Amino acid sequence: MSNDVAVDSGVRPVGAAAAQAAVAGSTHPLDEVMLAMDVVDTLRRRERLVKTELDDLNREEDLKERLRKIYAAQGIDVPDLVIEQGVAALKEGRFTYAPPPRSLATRLARIYVNRGDWGKWVGGILGIMILAAVIHYVSFVAPDADLPRDLVRVHTEAIALAESDPARETLESYLGAGQSAMRNDDTQGARRALHELEMARTTLGQEYSLRIVNRPGEQTGIWRVPDINTGARNYYILVEAVDPTGRVLRVPIRNEETRETEAVATWGVRVDEPTFNAVARDKQDDGIIDRDRFGYKARGELVPRYDMPTTGGAITRW
Incomplete structure (x- = not known):
């Protein structure tokens, strides 16, 4: 009990504990109990001064006498029993704090007490982890879950725009590639097929x-x-799409060098050297x-009808 009270920084609770020890088993009046509390408080405030005096009996008696004089100077009559009990309490180390032994329980207690310091960091880290999980779900998991339905939906919309068998056959090939990728757990392949279907849908709705x-x-x-083949040359005429x-317009074009389809406003159409030179002379x-x-x-077609000889190949960057 004395150790628990000693860790408190207040003065009065410690005095109360010593006073209770001094009057245990007796029936002193309230004034005497209050006086005993004050004696213990005085001892505690002067602990450094009296520490060495408790090691010698004569010096201990001097300490008691000094305490009597202190209270006598204040006009307070302190019984010897109260002074002796207060000195005994100090001598027994009741005011000395003994930390509890290191154990799992004390470590957990310190962690709990310091939760205000580490709690905000843990909360911040948990918040970041939750945010990352939400972003991952929204960006990847949810869209991937919708891939099968998206493939069918975009294919259906594109088919409704197609006006020729070659266009429909191309759309069917894109859908088949996407569904095959899904069966093989090839998410990237399914996304590429969906992208091709979306680009084809855009192209089918354009006229230019x-x-x-x-x-x-x-x-x-x-x-x-x-x-x-560094000894050869590939020739391209730069064109743009102009609607009625x-x-x-920005048009989805498949780059024959990168094999990627992207929407561009200007691109190069591959021609032979005579066609390239003829356009150059015209300019x-x-x-x-x-x-x-x-x-x-x-509208409804995927491929233009060309007025000049071309392989149909194109580039989007140069």
């Missing part, structure tokens, strides 16, 4: 003329040296390409 780019400061054609209202004549229409794509 292919016009050769012919603006000051912009290229009309480029050539590339293929990596697998004259607006330039060099007076700076204007008189024959600037390269082809036309009708």
